[in-house]
Amino acid sequence: MSEDQYGSVQGFVVPPMPSSPPPAPPDRLRSVAVGLLNLSGLGLGYALMRRWLLMAVCWVATIVLLLVALPADPDGVPGAAVTLYVVFLVLAAVHGALVGLRTRLAWPSPTPVAVVLGLVLLAVPAGGVVLYDNARDEATEQMLLDRLDTADQLVADSGRLPFSAAEPHYRQALVAYDDLSTAHSGSRAAKRVPDRLKTFYTTVAGAYAQKNYCDAIPQLKYLRTVPGTISKKELGTLTTWPDDRLATSLYECGATGLAAQRADWSTNFGDLLATFPQSSQAGQVEPAVKSAVAKAVKGVTGSQPCTAVSGLESLSSQIGSLQGGPAADALGADAQQASNHATSGAYQCGVYQYKDGDFDSALSTMNDFVKNNTHDKNRARAKKIAIAAEVAKTVPAAGKKLPTTASGGSISVTVKNDSPDDITVLYTGPVTGSFTLKGCGSCTSYSLTTTLLRGFKPCSSGKNYPQKTISLPTGTTYFVHRPDSSTATPASDTATLRSGYIYTECAYSTGAFGTG
Numbered sequence: 001m002s003e004d005q006y007g008s009v010q011g012f013v014v015p016p017m018p019s020s021p022p023p024a025p026p027d028r029l030r031s032v033a034v035g036l037l038n039l040s041g042l043g044l045g046y047a048l049m050r051r052w053l054l055m056a057v058c059w060v061a062t063i064v065l066l067l068v069a070l071p072a073d074p075d076g077v078p079g080a081a082v083t084l085y086v087v088f089l090v091l092a093a094v095h096g097a098l099v100g101l102r103t104r105l106a107w108p109s110p111t112p113v114a115v116v117l118g119l120v121l122l123a124v125p126a127g128g129v130v131l132y133d134n135a136r137d138e139a140t141e142q143m144l145l146d147r148l149d150t151a152d153q154l155v156a157d158s159g160r161l162p163f164s165a166a167e168p169h170y171r172q173a174l175v176a177y178d179d180l181s182t183a184h185s186g187s188r189a190a191k192r193v194p195d196r197l198k199t200f201y202t203t204v205a206g207a208y209a210q211k212n213y214c215d216a217i218p219q220l221k222y223l224r225t226v227p228g229t230i231s232k233k234e235l236g237t238l239t240t241w242p243d244d245r246l247a248t249s250l251y252e253c254g255a256t257g258l259a260a261q262r263a264d265w266s267t268n269f270g271d272l273l274a275t276f277p278q279s280s281q282a283g284q285v286e287p288a289v290k291s292a293v294a295k296a297v298k299g300v301t302g303s304q305p306c307t308a309v310s311g312l313e314s315l316s317s318q319i320g321s322l323q324g325g326p327a328a329d330a331l332g333a334d335a336q337q338a339s340n341h342a343t344s345g346a347y348q349c350g351v352y353q354y355k356d357g358d359f360d361s362a363l364s365t366m367n368d369f370v371k372n373n374t375h376d377k378n379r380a381r382a383k384k385i386a387i388a389a390e391v392a393k394t395v396p397a398a399g400k401k402l403p404t405t406a407s408g409g410s411i412s413v414t415v416k417n418d419s420p421d422d423i424t425v426l427y428t429g430p431v432t433g434s435f436t437l438k439g440c441g442s443c444t445s446y447s448l449t450t451t452l453l454r455g456f457k458p459c460s461s462g463k464n465y466p467q468k469t470i471s472l473p474t475g476t477t478y479f480v481h482r483p484d485s486s487t488a489t490p491a492s493d494t495a496t497l498r499s500g501y502i503y504t505e506c507a508y509s510t511g512a513f514g515t516g
Contacts, residue, residue: 031098039089046092049099054092061088144180144189151176152196159203163219170204170222174229181234197230201238208245213252217268220246244279247272251281258292261311266318273322286327286334289319293338300345306365309349312342343369347378351402354385354392359399363389381405388428391480394492398478403432409473411497416465418443418458419509422484425468429477436484437507438466445509459506474499481507 037048046055065085151173158166158173177200181193204223207215223242232239250272257265269285276282293315299308319335322328350365366386373379384403392399408431415425417437426434442463450456459465474497482490488509495503 039092046099051099054095058092061085141188144184144187147176148180148189148192148196152199155196155200155203159206163204163207163215163222166204167222170200171229173200174226178230181230194234194236197235197238201226201241205242205245208249211252213249214256214268216249217246217253220249243276247276247279247281250275251284254285255288258288261314263314263318266321270322277326283326285322286330289315289322289331289334293319293334293341296338297341297345300341300348305345305348305352309342309345312338312345316342343372344376346372347376347382350382350385354389354399354402357396357399359389359392359396362386363393384428384432387426387434388432390482391426391428391478391492394480394490395478395494397494398428403428406431406473407433409471409497410499411472411474411501411503412469413472413477413495413497413503413505414467414469415479415505415507416459416467417507418463418465419483419507420444421488421509423507424482424484425505425507426480426482427470427472427477430473430475431477433470435468435470437468440465443508448510451510458508459504465506472497479505481505483509 046052046058062085154169154173154176158169161169177193177196180187180190184190201223202209205216205219207213207219220242224246227235227239250268254265254268254272257263257268269289272279273282273285293312296308296311296315299305299311302308316335316338319331319338322331346365346369350362350369353359353362353365363386366382366389369376369382370379370386373382376382381404384405388398388403415435415437417423417440419440420443421439422436423439424434424436440463443465446456446458476494476496479493479495480490481492491507493505495505497503
């Protein structure tokens with residue numbers, strides 16, 4: 001081609017290619033779409049703008065939150081973690097909105113579609129919150145059920161322990177039941193508490209079901225305090241559940257103790273009369289007491305009269321401590337009857353002691369009987385037995401036979417006092433008695449050396465000795481001369497009296513009393 005044919009050729013410059021696509025014109029709707037998509041927590045706004053690293057950061061933040069939150073815990077996600085994540089989402093949304101203002105989306109091209117997609121994907125975090133709340137609620141329910149199971153196991157284990165050791169554990173379980181029914185009243189565990197309380201009551205009062213009534217008393221008393229922890233509304237009929245059982249236990253334990261003559265029976269009966277005075281069990285107390293008194297009265301004439309008398313004395317005192325109830329007057333009469341028979345029954349007890357050779361006890365018992373029974377038919381003989389018991393303390397052979405009330409005899413016996421002390425002369429044998437002699441004002445105690453001399457004979461100096469003559473029957477009579485005001489040891493003499501003789505007893509002192 002020639003230059004003439006075509007004309008002249010003019011030159012031109014080709015512009016350089018741009019390093020990146022030119023920015024899109026500002027689009028506020030696109031900016032909103034990107035921000036909404038980033039609020040999903042998945043960084044989808046960055047993904048549509050091909051900002052893969054930023055999208056990965058969003059994913060990491062969301063995964064970290066999930067690791068902290070799952071599995072769901074009753075306490076929920078720590079507040080600091082939630083705050084930091086929300087701040088991160090807001091920053092990602094704002095940053096994404098700023099970048100998306102001038103950046104075209106890879107998909108979808110219509111911006112309104114992206115906005116709608118962003119709004120739809122907001123359901124992801126919202127749904128996650130709802131699901132997490134449900135999971136946390138379930139975790140809370142399981143936690144409360146675990147608490148309930150722990151309390152149940154504590155009650156079951158405590159039921160195999162003595163009540164004194166089990167009581168603290170029972171209180172611990174009760175606090176757990178109360179917390180479930182009040183602080184978590186809408187939970188599944190709380191709805192199971194009423195049935196657990198029934199089991200709690202029957203477990204605590206296990207001794208009652210086994211008819212171990214004495215052991216059941218502290219258990220049932222404890223159950224009556226439960227309304228102080230659990231409301232009466234929550235307990236319902238359990239509030240009064242222990243009452244009749246406690247009344248029965250108090251009566252049965254008291255009746256058993258009364259029959260066995262234990263000291264605690266009156267305490268149980270007293271609690272019964274004070275706590276349940278109008279109960280049928282309280283109405284059985286007086287008949288039981290009256291029967292026990294009658295049985296003890298019969299025992300006075302039995303083989304163990306002293307035991308019976310001691311029982312009557314104890315009964316009188318214990319019955320007197322019972323108060324309340326419709327049978328208060330009848331119980332007072334029972335106490336008086338027991339006291340009267342204990343007083344009069346002392347005679348049989350003294351006789352038993354005398355025959356058993358317990359002369360000290362017989363002396364004390366008979367002296368008390370004489371003092372307390374001024375009109376009793378046995379009072380006269382009781383005096384004789386007391387005298388004989390005192391003689392037998394010094395001369396045991398004198399106590400081989402129980403003295404009678406016989407008096408007098410055909411043999412004259414004169415007793416003189418050759419000592420400066422007043423003395424009481426006691427004697428027993430076919431006849432028993434005693435009398436006193438004044439001290440001899442001009443007499444003195446003999447030295448032991450003098451009494452050992454051949455021919456020593458007291459009451460022979462011609463003095464006007466205080467003396468008394470008594471008449472006694474034949475047979476062996478035991479004498480004791482007891483000084484009334486000194487610490488000298490009583491002296492004794494055994495005389496075998498025969499008809500046709502006149503006898504003289506002489507009391508003298510040698511530092512210890514002697515007879516001749």
